[in-house]
Amino acid sequence: MTTSQDTHRTDAAQATRTAVDAFFAARATADTEALTALFADEVDWLLAENPVVPWIRPRRTAAECAAQFEELAAHTVAEDARASVDTMLVDGTDAVLMGHLSGTVRATGKSFEGPYALRLTVEEGRITRFHLYENSVSVAAACIP
Secondary structure, rough: OHHHHHHHHHHHHHOOOOOHHHHHHHHHOOHHHHHHHHEEEEEEEEEEEOOOOOOOOOOOEEHHHHHHHHHHHEEEEEEEEEEEEEEEHHHHHHEEEEEEEEEEEOOOOOOEEEEEEEEEEEOEEEEEEEEEEHHHHHHHHHHHO
C-alpha cells in the first residue's frame, strides 16, 4: 500500500535527481547563468576553508555559489579536470554523491586528486545546501609554488 507520504517522498526524490542532473550538466558546460538559477537565494555552503586555494572561500548567495565554479575554472587547467560520480544516493530532498576528482593548478602546474563526497539538498527545485568534502591537503599542496 502506497501512502501519500511515500508518494511525496518519491516526488521529492525525483525532483532532487532532476536538479542534481541539471547541476552537473551546467557544470559540464560552464553555464554560470544556469548554475545561478539552480542555487537558492541563500545557500548553506560548506567547503573547508583553505587560505592557499584561491577559489575556496565562504559563500552564501546563488551568485556567489555559481561564481565558485568560474573561479575554479580560472585557476585550473580545463583539459586536466576530471570528476567521476561513483555513487549517488537520493532520499527525498537530499542527495549524496561520492566519487573521485583531479585537476591541475594553472599557476603552479601541480596536480591534485582524491575522493570526494558532496551533499546537496534540493527544495522547490533549487539547491539549498552544498557541502563538499574533498582531499583539501592535495588541493592546497598543488596551489603552493
